[in-house]
Each structure stands twice: as C-alpha cells, then as structure tokens.
Amino acid sequence: MQGSAEPAATVTLRDDTGATIGTATGDNAGRWSIPLPDLGRDGATLTAVQRDPAGNVSAPSDATAPLSFQRPTIDAPADGAAVPSAGAETVVTLQVSGTPGERIQILIDGVWTGNVHTLGTSPIQRVTPGLPDGPHTIGVRYFDPATGRLGSVRTVAFTIG
Known part of the structure; x- marks a missing residue:
C-alpha cells in the first residue's frame, strides 16, 4: 500500500481490528510505501x-475498500473432509x-513442503507424504x-481416521 504524507512523517498502517500492519x-516528497502481508482473511479494511x-x-x-486477496483454490480434499486411514501413514x-x-x-500442517509448483490450465494433483491419523491442514x-x-494462504482442514 502506498500514499503521501508530510516529508519525514511516520505513517502507521492498521487493519480494522486495530492491529499494526506496518x-x-x-x-x-512525502511518498511512503508499506508492503501488505497476508492478513489471512478477506474483507479487512485499512x-x-x-x-x-x-x-x-x-x-x-x-x-480502504474491503480487501480481497487472490488465492489458489484447493479442489480436494474438501474442507472438513474425513479421509480414510491407510494405517500408520496415509x-x-x-x-x-x-x-x-x-x-x-503447498503447506502441510502450516509447514511449507519446500517445493514450488506451476499451475496449468487444468488443476494439478500432488500427494502428501504419509500423514498420521488425526486432524491436518x-x-x-x-x-x-x-x-x-508470498500470497495469502487458502487452507482446508481434514481428518484422517
């Protein structure tokens, strides 16, 4: 986000919860710029x-007008899905x-896998490493x-078991 202020003025950018963004x-010339981080939600105002x-x-x-972040779409698994267990690691x-x-x-349980994938005109399919029974994201x-x-994260939660 960028704007103008008095030269040498400190500008503080806050979201609608009052949290400081930067x-x-x-x-x-009074110009300032603050990169927008992932707010984790759409609809925030600054x-x-x-x-x-x-x-x-x-x-x-x-x-500002309510913000909307561009995110990839997770087509599967569905949010809230129950995935059948295949044993110790599914x-x-x-x-x-x-x-x-x-x-x-891709992040599994909040941790980046270390891989970068390029999207095509059709959805891509990838598999996770083996995961234990229980809740995951x-x-x-x-x-x-x-x-x-980095863009804003889209997350789904599912349970293996």
Missing part, C-alpha cells in the same frame, strides 16, 4: 495515521487450481520466486 517514513516530525498525529485516513491426494502459469507453495499460496513475495 510503518514507513515519508520521503522528501487506515493510515501519520505522526509528523514535531509529534503531531493526524486523524485516521478514510478506510497419503492424501491434493488437487489445486488457480491462475495458469503462476507458481504456488493443507494450505496453498501464490509465490513469486523472482521477488520472494
């Missing part, structure tokens, strides 16, 4: 407040779709290897 300092070098604090800016087939040509990362996010930027 801070930046206005350059000589406001900015500036503190000038003399310590004066502005009123919050008008709230392999789960994951099906993901999204913008063709984009790269994604799979998440996917867009990933730009050139910049290292």
Whole structure:
C-alpha cells in the first residue's frame, strides 16, 4: 500500500481490528510505501495515521475498500473432509487450481513442503507424504520466486481416521 504524507512523517498502517500492519517514513516528497502481508482473511479494511516530525498525529485516513486477496483454490480434499486411514501413514491426494502459469507453495500442517509448483490450465494433483491419523491442514499460496513475495494462504482442514 502506498500514499503521501508530510516529508519525514511516520505513517502507521492498521487493519480494522486495530492491529499494526506496518510503518514507513515519508520521503522528501512525502511518498511512503508499506508492503501488505497476508492478513489471512478477506474483507479487512485499512487506515493510515501519520505522526509528523514535531509529534503531531493526524486523524485516521478514510478506510480502504474491503480487501480481497487472490488465492489458489484447493479442489480436494474438501474442507472438513474425513479421509480414510491407510494405517500408520496415509497419503492424501491434493488437487489445486488457480491462475495458469503462476507458481504456488503447498503447506502441510502450516509447514511449507519446500517445493514450488506451476499451475496449468487444468488443476494439478500432488500427494502428501504419509500423514498420521488425526486432524491436518493443507494450505496453498501464490509465490513469486523472482521477488520472494508470498500470497495469502487458502487452507482446508481434514481428518484422517
């Protein structure tokens, strides 16, 4: 997110819960920029407040329009699915779709697998390593290897057993 403030003013960006998203300092022309992290939810709004070098604090800016993050889609397993156990370690087939040509990362129980996958015009299928019985999550996010930027995570929960 970017905007303008007084030169050398500190800008604090907050979400609609009041949590600080980031801070930046206005350059000589007052321009500032704060990268938006994964907020983990759609519909959030943001406001900015500036503190000038003399310590004066502005009123919050008008709230942004509700944010919507672009995420890949997890086609399988379904959220809340019960996956039959195959014993001590069950392999789960994951099906993901999204913008063709984009790269994604897959997270199993919140941990990135270390692999980057490229989406095509048809959904891709991947399998998990063997997972024990019990609750699990799979998440996917867009990933730009050139910049290292990560997209917002889409997650499904399922249970093996």
